[in-house]
Amino acid sequence: MSAPPQSLSQPPVHDVDPPAPHDQERARQSPPARLGALALAMIVGSLLLCVYAVHAQMPVNAVTLPHEDTLRPSVRLVLPQGWSFFTRSPREADFVAFSRGADGRWRSSLRAPHAEPRNAFGLARASRAQGVEVGLLxxxxxxxxxxxxxxxxAGCLDRADPVRAANPALLKTLCGDVGLVQRPPVPWAWSRAGDVTMPSVVARLELSC
Structure with a gap:
């Protein structure tokens, strides 16, 4: 007769206590949720910083931000440039430099725009240095x-008396008979009026380089 089968011992069964409420809450707060809350807090903080930075540079107006009187000196100390540092008035006059060729005709000598191929798509610094040169002149x-x-x-430059001077710029792009023209941009309302000649002021120089 075969031996009776041996009984397999069963492991003891222990009662498992349910997780505490705070453990359940911690489990629900997954890492993506915490990262989302952190990102939202950073966005809100950045927006508040921008609002206070811009409003601190504005003239006195009817809008008052909470604790602005206390924060205004600190904001101006950390961000002193103000909004005008990033923007330029669209009505600000433009300077255009002209050179007189051997044929007596005036041609623009500006190296801009900076992104053109002749300026290595903005990598060459000569076009930017020319703005400093015009300012010195x-x-x-x-x-x-x-x-x-x-x-x-061009006609006004022909009639102007040249001012003889030495070009003080380190990188000289304007030499000889040079004309400087300062004129405002064409208003947007006149953009479809065709070729518009705005009034300007001109000066002529005879530059030695």
Missing amino acids: TGLLRDTDWQDCRGDP
């Missing part, structure tokens, strides 16, 4: 050296 001129011009700037 205008500093050499007196108020009486500028002449009002109501017509074509």
Whole structure:
């Protein structure tokens, strides 16, 4: 006769206590949820910082932010440049530099726009340095050296007396017979009016480089 089968021992069964409420709450707060809450807090904080930074540079107005009187000195100390640092008035006058060729015609000598292939798509710094050069040249001129011009700037430059000076720029792009023209941009309301010549002021220089 075969031996009776041996009985397999069963492991003891223990009662498991249900998780505490705070453990359940911690389990529900998964890492993505915590990251989302952190990102939301950072976005709200950044927006508040921008609002206070912009409003601190604005003139006195009817809007008052909470604790602004206390925070305004600190904001101006950390961000002193103000909103005008990032923007430029669309009505600000433009400076255009011209050079007189051997044929007597005036041609634009500006290296801009910076993103053109001749400027290595913005990598070459000569076009940006020319703005500094034009600023140095205008500093050499007196108020009486500028002449009002109501017509074509080239004709006004032909009639202007040249001011002889040495180009003080380190990177010289303007030499010889040079004309500087300062004129406001064409208003947006006139954008469809065709070729519009805005009134300007011109100055002529004879630059040695």
